[in-house]
Amino acid sequence: MTMKFSKRMERMQASEIRELLKLTQKPEIISFAGGLPAPELFPVEELAKLAEDVLKSEGRQLLQYATTEGRPSLRKKIADRMLAKYNTKVNPDEILITTGSQQCLDFAGKLFLDPGDVVLCESPSYLGALNAFNAYEPNFVEVPTDDGGLIPEELDKILSTTERCKFIYVIPDFQNPTGRTWSMERRTKFMEVVNKHNLPVLEDNPYGELRFEGEILPSLKSMDTKGLVMFLGTFSKIFCPGLRLGWVAAEPDVVSEFVKIKQSADLHTSNFDQGLADAYIDNYDLDAHVEQIKALYKHRRDVIVESMEKMMPEGVQWTHPEGGLFLWLTFPQGVSAAQVFMKCIEKNVAGVTGDAFFPNGKTDRNMRINYSNMPDEKIVEGIRRMSEAIKESM
Amino acid sequence: MTMKFSKRMERMQASEIRELLKLTQKPEIISFAGGLPAPELFPVEELAKLAEDVLKSEGRQLLQYATTEGRPSLRKKIADRMLAKYNTKVNPDEILITTGSQQCLDFAGKLFLDPGDVVLCESPSYLGALNAFNAYEPNFVEVPTDDGGLIPEELDKILSTTERCKFIYVIPDFQNPTGRTWSMERRTKFMEVVNKHNLPVLEDNPYGELRFEGEILPSLKSMDTKGLVMFLGTFSKIFCPGLRLGWVAAEPDVVSEFVKIKQSADLHTSNFDQGLADAYIDNYDLDAHVEQIKALYKHRRDVIVESMEKMMPEGVQWTHPEGGLFLWLTFPQGVSAAQVFMKCIEKNVAGVTGDAFFPNGKTDRNMRINYSNMPDEKIVEGIRRMSEAIKESM
Numbered sequence: 001m002t003m004k005f006s007k008r009m010e011r012m013q014a015s016e017i018r019e020l021l022k023l024t025q026k027p028e029i030i031s032f033a034g035g036l037p038a039p040e041l042f043p044v045e046e047l048a049k050l051a052e053d054v055l056k057s058e059g060r061q062l063l064q065y066a067t068t069e070g071r072p073s074l075r076k077k078i079a080d081r082m083l084a085k086y087n088t089k090v091n092p093d094e095i096l097i098t099t100g101s102q103q104c105l106d107f108a109g110k111l112f113l114d115p116g117d118v119v120l121c122e123s124p125s126y127l128g129a130l131n132a133f134n135a136y137e138p139n140f141v142e143v144p145t146d147d148g149g150l151i152p153e154e155l156d157k158i159l160s161t162t163e164r165c166k167f168i169y170v171i172p173d174f175q176n177p178t179g180r181t182w183s184m185e186r187r188t189k190f191m192e193v194v195n196k197h198n199l200p201v202l203e204d205n206p207y208g209e210l211r212f213e214g215e216i217l218p219s220l221k222s223m224d225t226k227g228l229v230m231f232l233g234t235f236s237k238i239f240c241p242g243l244r245l246g247w248v249a250a251e252p253d254v255v256s257e258f259v260k261i262k263q264s265a266d267l268h269t270s271n272f273d274q275g276l277a278d279a280y281i282d283n284y285d286l287d288a289h290v291e292q293i294k295a296l297y298k299h300r301r302d303v304i305v306e307s308m309e310k311m312m313p314e315g316v317q318w319t320h321p322e323g324g325l326f327l328w329l330t331f332p333q334g335v336s337a338a339q340v341f342m343k344c345i346e347k348n349v350a351g352v353t354g355d356a357f358f359p360n361g362k363t364d365r366n367m368r369i370n371y372s373n374m375p376d377e378k379i380v381e382g383i384r385r386m387s388e389a390i391k392e393s394m
Numbered sequence: 395m396t397m398k399f400s401k402r403m404e405r406m407q408a409s410e411i412r413e414l415l416k417l418t419q420k421p422e423i424i425s426f427a428g429g430l431p432a433p434e435l436f437p438v439e440e441l442a443k444l445a446e447d448v449l450k451s452e453g454r455q456l457l458q459y460a461t462t463e464g465r466p467s468l469r470k471k472i473a474d475r476m477l478a479k480y481n482t483k484v485n486p487d488e489i490l491i492t493t494g495s496q497q498c499l500d501f502a503g504k505l506f507l508d509p510g511d512v513v514l515c516e517s518p519s520y521l522g523a524l525n526a527f528n529a530y531e532p533n534f535v536e537v538p539t540d541d542g543g544l545i546p547e548e549l550d551k552i553l554s555t556t557e558r559c560k561f562i563y564v565i566p567d568f569q570n571p572t573g574r575t576w577s578m579e580r581r582t583k584f585m586e587v588v589n590k591h592n593l594p595v596l597e598d599n600p601y602g603e604l605r606f607e608g609e610i611l612p613s614l615k616s617m618d619t620k621g622l623v624m625f626l627g628t629f630s631k632i633f634c635p636g637l638r639l640g641w642v643a644a645e646p647d648v649v650s651e652f653v654k655i656k657q658s659a660d661l662h663t664s665n666f667d668q669g670l671a672d673a674y675i676d677n678y679d680l681d682a683h684v685e686q687i688k689a690l691y692k693h694r695r696d697v698i699v700e701s702m703e704k705m706m707p708e709g710v711q712w713t714h715p716e717g718g719l720f721l722w723l724t725f726p727q728g729v730s731a732a733q734v735f736m737k738c739i740e741k742n743v744a745g746v747t748g749d750a751f752f753p754n755g756k757t758d759r760n761m762r763i764n765y766s767n768m769p770d771e772k773i774v775e776g777i778r779r780m781s782e783a784i785k786e787s788m
Binding site: 105128132269 | 399406430433434436438441458459460493494497500504505506507508529530560594622636638660662665666
């Protein structure tokens with residue numbers, strides 16, 4: 001029996017990353033393809049103790065249905081943290097807790113997009129966001145970027161000539177896939193452009209706190225004077241992803257629409273998991289925990305960049321992320337990332353080919369490399385193998 | 395700054411139940427309006443112990459990202475349970491674990507519905523499902539029901555004359571809002587009709603195990619010979635709702651579409667919560683736990699029905715559910731449920747007016763009554779107050 005599905009399903013393929021990941025999951029493969037946090041830093045012992053405590057003290061409430069908006073005391077903590085870390089003032093009422101920040105991407109698509117509407121994004125951009133928006137049948141317009149991030153003048157040109165632009169999706173800090181961060185100047189200019197065009201902004205910030213060098217830059221939301229910016233945050237990278245805790249912070253009349261969508265989508269996020277994160281922040285030092293993560297990832301970034309400098313063949317370029325989990329390889333003209341990928345698999349090493357991150361004009365010269373999830377010796381050996389694969393593809 | 399939202403948002407209002415619930419949340423009100431399980435039966439102590447155990451034994455895995463499909467050992471247990479309880483054979487690979495079964499409703503809308511497509515449902519039907527489908531801009535066609543549930547002959551007539559029917563949504567066991575259960579004969583006839591028309595079926599079964607009398611009837615899925623039925627299950631009513639654990643079981647090529655949707659929607663359901671449910675079933679007796687729930691809800695149903703028989707004025711009718719959490723009041727011609735509701739609020743008692751459960755033709759003669767969440771003396775006093783309110787509205 002073949003069922004007749006909706007038109008959108010023709011566009012929704014299983015995430016290419018996940019399909020490729022299947023190739024990369026043989027145990028002998030050293031994989032830079034994923035995006036997993038380092039599990040050795042998960043606060044397992046602390047959570048084991050807290051889980052017992054919170055269930056004993058408020059178990060009947062934590063295991064019951066709860067409000068769609070999320071646990072009030074956790075929303076308060078998120079508001080406090082956004083102020084402390086990103087100089088971003090939001091009221092706890094302006095925060096909706098979601099089942100990971102991935103859920104906010106789906107909700108944003110649902111909230112804004114009719115078929116044929118335009119979503120703007122950095123070129124390249126996060127594949128998981130593109131897939132989420134895709135379900136609502138938009139057209140994508142890619143905004144050119146350089147090492148400093150999105151180029152505001154290009155955005156201005158596009159907005160002056162493009163109809164039905166509903167929102168722009170951006171990751172200004174340690175972007176996925178490139179690892180790039182927008183400068184302060186770019187942020188200011190970007191806000192001028194979106195203000196001029198009244199363009200809603202989806203600011204995705206999963207990695208912002210994981211800055212190894214320099215100071216955290218203000219969020220776009222903190223610079224927003226017209227209520228245009230929706231800020232997406234997550235506990236996945238500063239705490240642990242398995243609990244699926246994210247949030248969106250936006251103007252009250254926008255958050256209330258997100259709440260309606262959430263109500264129909266899954267009623268509310270796991271109340272127990274919310275209580276657990278809340279109790280962790282009450283009882284332990286999340287800032288100190290984040291410092292540990294930063295120290296480890298900085299070290300791994302240093303190891304990987306050093307290995308690349310030593311071993312990568314002439315002509316291969318890579319970004320130098322000041323934080324986050326990813327860097328971005330660019331191969332010389334004429335070298336195909338798809339070919340490199342297959343050579344890599346032969347040599348038991350893997351990254352993700354860059355083409356999936358460009359919603360329209362595919363390029364075949366990039367690879368995304370994750371460095372957060374692997375001990376030093378594996379990083380060095382993996383880069384050795386990958387360098388060989390690239391050499392053989394040149 | 396006013397943003398331009400998608401067309402669907404014009405149709406998505408905050409659930410009327412939740413709006414009304416705000417009126418019913420004053421502490422002095424005895425509320426039959428919700429649908430909460432009895433929290434005194436949640437296995438709090440057991441979960442407190444297990445949470446510690448599972449984190450200590452596999453915490454780094456439970457707190458990490460996981461596969462979209464769900465925890466394999468839990469999917470296996472769900473398959474076993476569907477066979478044991480509903481005589482329904484499914485392979486664990488044919489199960490996707492979701493963030494509550496509410497999420498399956500949203501996904502089904504996404505999978506099947508283009509704007510203007512037709513969703514069929516029982517008249518009345520579960521409001522939360524109607525709201526979830528609404529986001530995908532369908533037209534609803536209500537299929538007439540009687541005390542025995544949906545009337546298959548009426549469905550056949552509708553299908554013979556209605557275009558763009560994408561699926562039918564039904565709750566054959568202890569339906570929300572009516573508490574009614576379809577007879578075996580109805581199930582057989584229903585399957586004949588959907589087979590004749592090749593109509594996909596969304597079978598929602600949140601309450602089926604909570605049968606106080608007689609035997610659990612076979613699921614529609616167990617009678618499905620053409621791969622038309624998608625079965626939605628949940629741990630919310632037999633375990634606890636705060637963890638948000640549900641599932642869909644369907645043909646492999648349908649489940650794989652649900653998996654794609656899930657991947658973009660929230661990546662996966664809380665891995666820790668899945669591990670906890672899995673460990674509970676391994677270490678405790680879920681069947682014995684369900685027996686406790688059934689005994690308590692049966693008692694409460696007896697108390698409420700007895701109270702109604704004693705106190706309700708002539709002409710008021712109610713269903714006699716053989717399981718589940720709800721019953722359904724029908725007032726005599728000329729008595730407005732909206733008026734009764736306001737009188738009830740004056741007297742500090744509440745139900746949910748029935749109109750919200752009819753997607754098209756509103757009626758104003760019904761009220762949904764929940765009896766799972768309240769001690770005896772409150773039930774008796776609540777029905778006393780409600781009977782007064784009805785008398786005064788007649």
